Amino acid sequence: xxxxxxxxxxxxxxxxxxxxxxxxxxxxxxxxxxxxxxxxxxxxxxxxxxxxxxxxxxxxxxxxxxxxxxxxxxxxxxxxxxxxxxxxxxxxxxxxxxxxxx
Numbered sequence: 001x002x003x004x005x006x007x008x009x010x011x012x013x014x015x016x017x018x019x020x021x022x023x024x025x026x027x028x029x030x031x032x033x034x035x036x037x038x039x040x041x042x043x044x045x046x047x048x049x050x051x052x053x054x055x056x057x058x059x060x061x062x063x064x065x066x067x068x069x070x071x072x073x074x075x076x077x078x079x080x081x082x083x084x085x086x087x088x089x090x091x092x093x094x095x096x097x098x099x100x101x102x
Contacts, residue, residue: 009041031073051075 015023023039030037031050038047057072 009044009046011042049077 027037027039030039031054034050034052036047036049038045040046053075055074057070057074059068059070059072061068
């Protein structure tokens with residue numbers, strides 16, 4: 001059995017709103033297309049396969065005059081026959097926080 005690789009890369013930098021939009025747009029196109037995608041993180045291009053079902057987690061927080069928005073995408077890399085049923089991907093508010101009214 002092949003050993004699974006574990007990798008974690010993080011990037012933090014100041015960028016213009018247009019630069020952030022371009023990076024997010026590239027990621028969105030890769031996710032929409034499915035199959036495989038790639039993003040540049042810390043000067044390195046990271047390639048990955050994207051499944052049809054993706055867990056989306058969004059967190060928004062405010063602290064004084066700072067606002068933080070975290071977007072996390074998660075999916076299994078296990079073969080379809082080995083995937084265990086996971087929690088529902090339905091949107092939910094974090095404990096102790098209220099979801100915005102629509």
